[in-house]
Amino acid sequence: MMTQPIRFAMCGTGWVAQMYARSIAAVPGVELVAVHNHRQPSLDEFTADHPVAVATTDWDEFLSAVGDGGADVAVVATPNALHAPQSIALMRAGVHVLVEKPMAVSVEEAEEMAAVADETGRALMTGHMWRFDPEARWLRQEIAAGALGRIIRTRSLSVHTWWGPSGWFQQRALAGGGALADMGVHAIDTTRYLIGDPRPVRVTARIGTYYGDYDVDDTAVLLIDWDNDTTSVVEAGWWQVQCDGPEAATRLHGTRAFGSLFPTLVTRELQSPESGGSTFEERTPPPFDRAEHCDPRLFEAQIAHAADVARGTTSPENGPDVGLTAVRIMEASYRSARTGQEVALA
Structure with missing residues (x-):
């Protein structure tokens, strides 16, 4: 029996929107x-x-076309300041939403988005x-199975070396923040995902602008305490001269293993026991032949998952709590950097 395809709509036409569009074509x-x-x-x-x-510059025309059954899922890939109003309007029009990170530019906006999702029954x-990366998923399973023992500390990186974005990314009014909002949320969420999605308890941050003339940050270092007693360091940046790993690279130190x-x-x-000495065992995941570090198949996996959510065959793995928690940490980090004080979240 033939089934109708899941229909996607796209808000935005920039680089990430193009990635999602190619993924829709591939799935x-x-x-x-x-x-x-x-x-x-x-456009x-x-x-x-x-x-x-339907391709239009008129928002009301677009909303009318995709609402009430015109589309099943909308991808919101616009400047960060538009994430909340566009997502809310789309959910109220009856459309499921996959919104780019960060979910919103403030906790207040993110909480309203979550409330509207609950009110409308839309995903x-x-x-x-990175939650859809095969290597990250393998490592999360290893950690959940106890391979590392208790996780004591972690360090995660999302840093651009000798490069940084331009355009609206450099404008606080549209982006809500700089390298932390752009790159840091990757490291924050990857850390949280790997260690089983604990709740953040407190955050201390040092954030600054050193590499360009813009009103957002290009350097951030965070210290996060979680309710499972793990402490995490997160580093984010643009235009840095060196980095110890690619985007979302994470190191985890446990009581049994690294x-x-x-x-x-x-x-x-x-x-x-026989020799009284020791050897080291190293395990690695099944090979994943990447076309590039941010492999297009990660976007395809998100699209396939969103389609399954729209079909009703699964629940979101990246639902409101995922985006909202990252925004809570982001907002607390900016507050900590402004005041020079630790910010409690629980």
């Missing part, structure tokens, strides 16, 4: 039916690569893509 059983951008030239460039039935998912994401492995010491 069976889904299709892109509508796109909105306020600038006609950007024309997007639709030249991704033809759709609200946040694009924390774990690492990118490179991904678990290493532990094995005692030999």
Whole structure:
């Protein structure tokens, strides 16, 4: 029996919107039916690569076209300040939402989004893509099975070296923050995902602007205490001169073993009763041949998952709590940096 494809709509036409659009084209059983951008030239460039039935610069026209059954899922890939109003409007129009990270620019906005999702019964998912990475999923399973023992401390990185984004990313009014809002939320959520999604208890942060003339941050260092007694260091940045690993690289120190994401492995010491010495055992995940570090298949996995959520065959793995918790930590970090004080979250 043939089933109808899940229809996606796209808010935004920038780099990440293009990634999602290519993913929609690659995933069976889904299709892109509508796109909105306020600038006609950007819209024309997007639709030249991704033809759709509805392409408009008029928000009301777009909302009317996708609401009430016109689309099943909307991807919100616009400047961060638009995430909340657009997602809320789409959910109230009856559309499930996959919103790019960060979920919102403030806790107040993120909480309103979560409340509207509950009120409307629409799914609200946040694009924390590393949750869909095969290596991250393998390492989370290893940790959950006790391979590392109790996790004492972690360090996670999301840093651009010798490069940083331009345009609205450098404007606080549209982005809500700089490197922390852009890159740091990847490291925050990856850490939380790997150690089993604990609740943050307190945050201390040092955040600054050192590499450019803009009104947002380009350097951030966070110290997060979780309710499972793990302490995490998170580093985020643009234009840095060095970094110890690629985006979302994470090191985890447990009482039994050491774990690492990118490179991904678990290493532990094995005692030999016969010799009284020890050897080291290293385990690695099944091979995942990446086209690039941020492999397009991570976006395809998010689209496939959102489609399954729309079909009602699964619940969101990246639901409101995921995005909201990252925003809570982000907001607390900015407050800590302003005041020079630790910020309690629980």
